[in-house]
Amino acid sequence: xxxxxxxxxxxxxxxxxxxxxxxxxxxxxxxxxxxxxxxxxxxxxxxxxxxxxxxxxxxxxxxxxxxxxxxxxxxxxxxxxxxxxxxxxxxxxxxxxxxxxxxxxxxxxxxxxxxxxxxxxxxxxxxxxxxxxxxxxxxxxxxxxxxxxxxxxxxxx
Amino acid sequence: xxxxxxxxxxxxxxxxxxxxxxxxxxxxxxxxxxxxxxxxxxxxxxxxxxxxxxxxxxxxxxxxxxxxxxxxxxxxxxxxxxxxxxxxxxxxxxxxxxxxxxxxxxxxxxx
Numbered sequence: 001x002x003x004x005x006x007x008x009x010x011x012x013x014x015x016x017x018x019x020x021x022x023x024x025x026x027x028x029x030x031x032x033x034x035x036x037x038x039x040x041x042x043x044x045x046x047x048x049x050x051x052x053x054x055x056x057x058x059x060x061x062x063x064x065x066x067x068x069x070x071x072x073x074x075x076x077x078x079x080x081x082x083x084x085x086x087x088x089x090x091x092x093x094x095x096x097x098x099x100x101x102x103x104x105x106x107x108x109x110x111x112x113x114x115x116x117x118x119x120x121x122x123x124x125x126x127x128x129x130x131x132x133x134x135x136x137x138x139x140x141x142x143x144x145x146x147x148x149x150x151x152x153x154x155x156x157x
Numbered sequence: 158x159x160x161x162x163x164x165x166x167x168x169x170x171x172x173x174x175x176x177x178x179x180x181x182x183x184x185x186x187x188x189x190x191x192x193x194x195x196x197x198x199x200x201x202x203x204x205x206x207x208x209x210x211x212x213x214x215x216x217x218x219x220x221x222x223x224x225x226x227x228x229x230x231x232x233x234x235x236x237x238x239x240x241x242x243x244x245x246x247x248x249x250x251x252x253x254x255x256x257x258x259x260x261x262x263x264x265x266x267x268x
Binding site: 029030031033034051052055056058059062063066069070112115116118119120121123124126127130131 | 177179180210212213214217218220221223224239243244247250253
């Protein structure tokens, strides 16, 4: 099944790629990220998660996608492909783009500035690193690939 | 970005009538807040009860508004939903803001 966002035709494509997987392809802009996430979280796959796990997934996916828009595609535009697969170990996520590589080929450490300094940024990688497992980045044939897993714990009753 | 301001007994209440403050809306949020808090009374209570999602850009915008208001005024928050509360807590920004469980609680406490 494919669907296109009515407001941004052609800018968000979603696909249910089977019972346990879903994929979105979006243009590299913040509005497409918002709409792509909305479409993804409407999918049958993500409706299977409880609210806490959906919230966690939305935080991490939004940060990862917006980082690509702001940094990898800072000097241009392109597409971002997000594939998610749900299994017993959690939600396995893979994000691919053709933007600029990570500086020095590595992910930012994502350390928080002291709260008292009132930082207005630098939260993104901290949130990704705190909430995800098995975070990995590679640059292959002009593509960035970021993979991570979000454990789907049962919330305590 | 739909925000509405309502003068209360001991604070200016600003309702965020949006379900998210994210990278696509953070700048508009900051600009609209700048207009609403211009010349406001010393205490501003931001009602986030309709905001289901806030990302790091949204969080940065809320911090920017706090700084914009300067040392003589206060920005307090009320009605954080589950995911928004989680972002504030994980980034330790919950230690910077006075956060009320809900709007009536915020209004009943003059600070």
